[in-house]
Amino acid sequence: MQRYCTIKLSTSIWPAVLRTLGARIVLVCIILAGTAAANAPRLAAETISLEEGRRILSQVDSLVSYEDRDFSAEYTITDVRPGEGSSRTVTTIFRRDQLDTYTIIIMEPEADRGKGYLKIDDKLWLYDPVPRRFTVVSAKDRFQNTNARNSDFTRSTLARDYRIVGRSVEQLGSYKTDVYDLEAVTDEVTFPIMKIWIDQDHLVRKFEDYSLSGQHMRTTAIPRYKTIENAYVPIQIVIQDELRGREINGVFQYQRTLITAAKASFQPLPDMVFTRTYIERVSE
């Protein structure tokens, strides 16, 4: 089956915010289309040492992990299901990477308002304000039934979880990128095989997730970063589910999740934010 990347911005179901992002989404489409285009010009794959690989991945991690300060932002997550419409979730995320902890409060839609996630120690708790109960969920689960995983909102841990097994160079839209084939060194990650595209600033521009058997499961593009207080914050992320979609008018359209970040801040957060009590109070 021939599959194409198309997004109809003129469709009435699209919220205005997405239409304003039209031009950028087209760029993302070009990046995602590259997924299928394994025929793009590429240099021969080369192997690199374990130490060198760890250094590269640590550098990538360090750019989007904020070990020395707290981070907060408002994320708008738009899940687009071809033929089924779209849904929008607005969340506020608080991160304290130094302690590997985070809190997510759902603001919209109204039905999920007040739900919250809290990652402390090795457990991820989900609070439901209706029964007023916390339950343990997995970081590997889908976030609010979108294509994003709960773990997508934590700090980057590529160096800890993967090793580089192959390297090549590829032109990705306007970016000249190094493409790394990654293999998990731990079984704690959802996707044991990954491929990442790193630009000349060592920022991840795209990555592909694969199952153990090598099935391409998900493609993520990060077309925009914003520099705030000398740190990079990805402010636009597009996740394409490679297995879900619909053929509409003869064209196959994948399910996509668009994540935009706003109000990013590195102001210190009170310790209280990373407690169950805080989530309960906010949800009242």
Add this chain to the structure above:
Amino acid sequence: MSMSGTINTAWKNYIRGLKRYSILLTALILVSAVLIMVLAVVLGIREGIYEKASRYFAGNIVVLSYSGTGDSLIEDPETVLKAIDTLESSGIGIQTVSRRSTYYEKTLIELFFSGYYIKQRRLVGVEWDLEESILSSFDFASGALPDKHDEQAILISTAAADELHVKVGDNLLVSIQTESGQANTVELIVGGIFSETSFFGYAAYLHRKTLNRLRQAPEDEIHEIGVYLDHPLRDQDRAAALLSEEMARTLPSFGIVETREDFEVEAHAERETAVYGVVTAGAQLEEIENLLEAFTLISILIMVIFLMIVMVGVSNTFSMIVWERTREVGTLRALGMQRGRAVQLFLLEAGFLGISGTVVGLLLGTLILEGVKRGVELPSNAVTTLFLTGGRISWILPWWGVAGTALLVVGASILGSFRSAYRAGKLLPIEALNRHE
């Protein structure tokens, strides 16, 4: 008058009074027919669900082994199979045995085809040849049971196939998370699509080795060993007790699991070593069994009330009959008929009424049941397919069902006539002959 003479006279009286009995007889026919139908349908549904459940849960009785993780793993299948062999020497017929691996995680099993997807509750890893006789009883909408060594095939339900828009022969992608939580997938070919949209339709069947590979577990891993009995409803409890006893001789055992609650307790109880036990399909179906029992009880209660009304009708009718036949009774008594014979005469007449009602009711009931079974295909949805077999109502009428219904109806008829018959027996001949109409 001899007994045969009494029977003969009672029969003639019954035939003579048929016109008067017509309403009563109709009521008894209806009661018998409804009783027969309710009983036959409940038993048919029960057997149908039991068959589906046994296929779903690996057998009529299933051996599980827990060490506290919540997941069963049979570490010593040879000993379990030896214990199963002893059942036949105890006179319990075994149809076949299953050795399955299962993956049960309702949020993590997904099937994909051409962009469409559906979640499944359970993946069942089977050995096609070992369970051929059981799995071939699937109501296949298309396709069939795969060849015994086919590790590329998958059987899915119509519920899944409709959602996925998939046909037999299509390549289906199965996605799960391994024990450690990593995504893993396998592409399989749809070998058969079975009709099922109920609870039992959210399971897909594939080869045990294929499932184990997908789970990243050893290929030969077995999670449960099941036994399909020749007479499951009759032998289930005895077989479970014998098997549990036999296994306890050589393996650490937690006995027989009676309810789903016990099942959960045993699965999660902390243990140092694996402990073996037996669970019956009946225990797995506790809620459905309770529902059917409640339905049966309500039906019986309604029927008993209806029977009591019929008894009042019989009583009134026989009061009239005895009144009308007073002179006749007087004559017979004057000719030497004993009191007891006079009572028997009326009771036998009531008995003929009850027997006629039962026989015609039985015929009517079975005709309606068979007609509905053959002529009515009910629309399939999650509720109806749970109770149907191949989209139709199935029914079973054992001998004890017929005997029980006959006993109830004939008993109600005789009991209803007893007061009047007794009064007829007490009549003095002279008094009876003097009575003017």
